[in-house]
Amino acid sequence: xxxxxxxxxxxxxxxxxxxxxxVLPQSEPVMISVSETVPVSGLLERxxxxxxxxxxxHGAGAGMMHPFMVAVADGLAERGIATLRYQFPYMEQxxxxxxxxxxxxxxxxxxxxxxxxxxxTLSLIAGGKSFGGRMTSxxxxxxxxxxxxxxxxxxxxxxxxxxxCTARAEQLARVNMPMLFLQGDRDGLxxxxxxxxxxxxxxxxxxxxxxxxxxxxxxxxxxxxxxxALVREEMLDAFLLWTKAx
Numbered sequence: 001x002x003x004x005x006x007x008x009x010x011x012x013x014x015x016x017x018x019x020x021x022x023v024l025p026q027s028e029p030v031m032i033s034v035s036e037t038v039p040v041s042g043l044l045e046r047x048x049x050x051x052x053x054x055x056x057x058h059g060a061g062a063g064m065m066h067p068f069m070v071a072v073a074d075g076l077a078e079r080g081i082a083t084l085r086y087q088f089p090y091m092e093q094x095x096x097x098x099x100x101x102x103x104x105x106x107x108x109x110x111x112x113x114x115x116x117x118x119x120x121t122l123s124l125i126a127g128g129k130s131f132g133g134r135m136t137s138x139x140x141x142x143x144x145x146x147x148x149x150x151x152x153x154x155x156x157x158x159x160x161x162x163x164x165c166t167a168r169a170e171q172l173a174r175v176n177m178p179m180l181f182l183q184g185d186r187d188g189l190x191x192x193x194x195x196x197x198x199x200x201x202x203x204x205x206x207x208x209x210x211x212x213x214x215x216x217x218x219x220x221x222x223x224x225x226x227x228x229a230l231v232r233e234e235m236l237d238a239f240l241l242w243t244k245a246x
């Protein structure tokens with residue numbers, strides 16, 4: 001499998017919609033070469049005041065343009081954090097079956113290499129939503145991710161639905177950098193006592209932030225006094241505070 005440097009091909013300039021007009025991000029589609037024959041799409045959003053870049057992988061069932069991914073990128077830009085979100089090959093090709101781990105890991109590394117080249121002055125944080133975060137953690141456990149100073153997971157998928165176990169967390173003990181877990185207390189893919197136990201074994205650099213009423217998709221029930229948007233804002237605020245301590 002090809003493991004050379006990512007090829008970055010700017011396509012066009014895209015104007016984003018932002019909540020603070022004084023923050024002027026650059027939004028740039030890029031093409032990332034995973035192998036000599038496998039390219040994937042990415043989207044860099046870099047505000048002028050960026051202090052770090054989050055290399056953000058999507059979940060198993062939805063790509064980088066899912067509303068949650070877009071909202072996270074927008075919210076982080078508002079907070080002075082750039083993002084590079086990207087597709088896994090299966091999503092790029094329109095398949096519903098996630099890539100096998102070796103290809104997913106190679107994709108994670110190619111995206112990080114692209115971010116390092118696009119944002120050479122920024123610290124890199126890697127991770128993503130669910131499957132994307134888990135594949136990133138496996139890639140880091142396999143071999144250090146160059147330039148990355150920490151991992152952040154939006155809904156770490158600890159186990160399949162209704163099958164509590166910790167097998168999907170085995171690699172976390174081999175991750176040699178700070179980790180932040182942003183998790184809803186109604187997440188059906190992460191039994192909370194089990195996740196608390198796992199994070200508790202990882203040392204002081206692993207942090208778990210729990211968000212009331214949120215499920216694996218960061219949705220809250222209608223009966224809740226909270227909203228999806230409020231949960232997301234709380235998650236992004238926690239993300240920002242954590243990055244400042246790195």
